[in-house]
Amino acid sequence: MPQRKPLHLHVPEPTGRPGHDTDFSYLPLSAAGAKRRPPVDVAAAQTNDLAFALIRVLDDDGRALGPWAPQVDAALLQRGLRAMLLTRAFDARMLIAQRQKKMSFYMQCLGEEAIACAHALAIGDGDMCFPTYRQQGLLLTREDNNMVEMICQLYSNERDPMKGRQLPVMYSSKKQGFFSISGNLATQVIQGVGWAMASAIKGDDKVASAWIGDGATAEADFHTALTFAHVYRAPVIINVVNNQWAISTFQAIAGGEGTTFAARGAGCGIASLRVDGNDFLACFAATKWALERARSGFGPTLIEWVTYRAGPHSTSDDPSKYRPANDAARFPLGDPIERLKKHLIGLGAWSDEEHEVTKKAMEAQVAAAQKEAEQFGTLTDAHGQSAASMFEDVYEHMPAHLLRQRQELQLGQGA
């Protein structure tokens, strides 16, 4: 009998913890322009290599390289840059508003702006996104974005479209192709697949875009979503935003060690791409590819967007307790705004001056929207939603027991 060592439970750990740097060599990277762009009708099995590579367009000097470089004019990229600057300004302002107790809670998408903003510019008007709580860029990029309404939702005030029922950031906007956000992780991914199946059943040409973070891929609904999307060849894009962290938990604990999240799609027979999430051009190009694939009936695509959660998980979180303070600055894929800025300046379509002016303009736009929203109240002032409205919309028509409870509440208030 050979002597064996006692078994030992493997518990993955991030290389970096407070006080010592992260070794980012765990991330498989590829050079900008190095990866092929297959045809949109590619067989899923023929994308397996791309699930372990990294599709990148912008190199360190801000040049657009290779087959994934989208052939788009500078105006679209300028729009994308403005959208990212607006999203970042919005987050910064709302963070302050939360600290001022105008709202109970907030979540930034700092460092992840390119993914949602590029996606929003690529996607069609009738398509439906099934977002998580960290895709505010999808809303803010839209030309018809209603920032005032978003802030009213954050404040739960009298103009809150969610009528004060939802935690801040749990937006819903059917008309803007933005499905109601749920606190329960991963549930919306399988719903997005169902929406896409419905589009196919009705012979429509609309595509669903479902979103999930790296941590939530461990939920069962992620697996069911991949299975149903594959089985029914649903016109859906499954977006896994791998920002390396699920609150305090490094992505290795979600199952990222020695593999990729894109590899899950490949294993389920879904065409899968792994894309530089801080590269606006790659984000736009990959989304367009997956959209074209879905809309043409060639089936679903899984995209792992490799990025970094530069901010705290939420306003209730302090990342200095579990990761190095300088982590975002050392992340090898850099900052999405800086990278697109450099590219546009390289094209002669942007300048440092224009950047500063735009930044200020975006901050002013957010400040103005905030001011307008505050006319309708904040969480703690008197302009809230009526208490009686709490009983509405549980059902289509208010049943007898809720009518009675609403009356009990009114009587209890000494009305």
Added chain:
Amino acid sequence: MRDTNSMNTAPMTMIQALRSAMDVMLTRDPNVVVYGQDVGYFGGVFRCTEGLQQKHGNQRVFDAPISEGGIVGTAVGMGAYGLRPVVEIQFADYVYPATDQIVSEAARLRYRSAGDFTCPLTIRMPCGGGIYGGQTHSQSPEAIFTQVCGLRTVMPSNPYDAKGLLIASIENNDPVIFLEPKRLYNGPFDGHHERPVVPWSKHPLGEVPEGYYTVPLDSARITRPGAAVTVIAYGTMVHVAEAAANESGVDAEIIDLRSLWPLDLDTLVTSVKKTGRCVIVHEATRTNGLGAELMSLVQEHCFYHLEAPIERVTGWDTPYPHAQEWSYFPGPARVGAALQRVMEA
């Protein structure tokens, strides 16, 4: 609630009545889709969807992977798109993987989005015991759903109601948990397992209109008028209670709840105020079962009319056993004894 042209009736089992309801709705509403495990080509392990795929095509009626969370989750998404999905969970005992989608999503979508998105879906699931189904083919999980705000929970006890309630559920814009007592699929069952099975063709409620009609939700039905005691029951227990009333000689008024929640409180309260006594009967386990809520409601609304403590006859607080089926199942003897007790109190 009937179309004038749908008065042609035919004898149907509950299986045929449910199938007819889905056929009628697949024909009437192009947004209705039917899917679940073994539901498509094969027509369902209980034959409830037999022939529907052949008639309506595989874009409307289709087989699904074995994934309850996936089945309900996709249905929520389809509802958001504008379809009206009717999905099946093969046994109510297997609904648990879908509870997150049912409780956190389907039930709350309208509320949390302030009506921006809605969830007009029907989730069918065979439930109940009395068939030697053991632990995972016999459960009655209705209390898990009646406790969830935003859901409607419905359970028929005969073919006529099964079809009318299923059509009403499919048409309803709220999510509906539609529980089907599989013990009643082929014939009424009063708990006398020692006697031969009676087919629905011998029962007046086995005569079912062939076309469109509905039985309204939130409405109970008095199946046996009586003056001495009110029995509140649903599903298989309606037939058990009828047998118990006949055999005990107690002039019980039997109410078939039909809609478990929201429910028809007026019918319950009117009856108990008249009889002054109340026995609640369900197959599900006792503690925190729906009976506890029914008991509370009767106590709250009928306290000054009650002549005796309210009784509950239910399954025991154990998993559903196999060999001890008839000691577990609340049969007519146990219900009859409860009727005697409340009359003597």
